[in-house]
Amino acid sequence: MKQQEHQTIELLGVSRRSRWRKPIKILLILGAIFGVLVIGTTIYLNNYVHKKFKATQRTDIIVDPCPKNGSCNILVLGSDRRSVVDKAERNQRQFRGGGSQRADTILLIHVPANGRSAVILSFPRDLRVHIPGTRGFSKINAAYQGIPSKHIKGSNLMMDTIRGLTGLKINHYIEVNFASFQSIVDAVGGVKLCPKKAYDDRESGLILRHAGCQQFNGKLALAWVRMRKQDPKGDFGRIDRQQQFMRVLMQKVKGIGFLTDIPRLTKLADVMSKGVITDSKLTLAEVRGIANKLAGFKQSNVDFRVVPSYPKYIAPVSWVIERPAEANALFLAIKNDTSLPDFGKTAASIATPADVTIRILNGTTTAGLAADVRDRLRGLGYKVLSTGNAPKRDYSKTVVLYSPGDEAKALLVIQEFPGAVLRQSGSTLTSDVEVILGADEAARASPGPSP
16 A cells, blocks of 8 residues: 555656646747847847948048047037938928038047046037138138048048147047938937927027927937027037037936847947948947947036137127137146036036026925025025925925936935935926925924924
8 A cells, every 4th residue: 555655656746747847848948049039139230230330430531549448539520411311301491501511510529548437528610720731710610621622531630620729639530410310319219308498490490389398309309409590699509409418318318228229229220321420440349338338327427518718700700719728728637537627618517506506496384494495505506596385285205306408407406405306307497406395304404302
């Protein structure tokens, strides 16, 4: 009887093990198949992206060698070549004319040796400079035309002009045209911006029927970063919008995990091969490295500046004139990877309290709380525009709201409110940052019990 029992138990054991082995084998097989597919897809994607990237490279663009463990400077041009615009759009007002090519946007990305931060320096397109190989002074964007009679390419002449102006080396060159800019923005799904007024600028194509937060596709984003006729600050206002847009775009890329999204990467590779130009020394690995760094940086690790300068009319031309002492101090700090001076700050620069406007709302029933916080923040140097009561008075935690592009300012303000919630606003704010005070702030503000 015992022997029979033992045999039965043994048989049952075999049966149980068999039942477990089968699904495990299936899982292992499925895992192997999945692994092969992932590896195969990765190899295919790498080959595909590499092939597309190679199509952007030009051997006649002359750059300075990029040291392995040193800082790196990348010149990025937005060109106004209308020939690349879609035929259906070419006759629209914002794309007409412009027979001679100019650099519509000029900026330098500086990544220091430690790779922990970046500086993005904008050059006003009307900046008065000496272009090598020419007489007198010209607007810096004219360097993009090159000197055909001397067989000097526009890309090389632009780099020489910026080298002469700043004393900085140019290690890599990237050029983006109208069409590819639009496609890049569409590839990431557009961006959310919060203009504070409506626009009807036929020159740039910026038609916004109302103010407030709204989604910008590639076409609208292009008009937003190009418009200057209706901006009272002219070229400087446009640079502010371009830099704010770049902050929002970096935030969007980081948020959607773009660099690991295979369909989006494939689409971006197609876009780059058709409308982006790079130097032949810029490798795909370097592009990925730089993109990963920029996407991974906190907003407070990327500083935006403009060449210190001011607008001036010297008949019959409107110029932007460099402030030499301030500009040289800024260039030297970038070159030596030292702390930047306060020169050349823009609306997108890393903020100090004096750069931030705040509206304070009391979200509690504690009387006088907003006024107390206003006085404290003003004492720290912040610009508090107004105070008031929130529509609801039951906030348990303080909330710090900001518009797209103003996250760096909000990150500065939230340091004054430990435990507060940081949130992007869904509507247009009347200040850079809005603080809704909660019960946590009321508890901190109230005096403790007497000893």
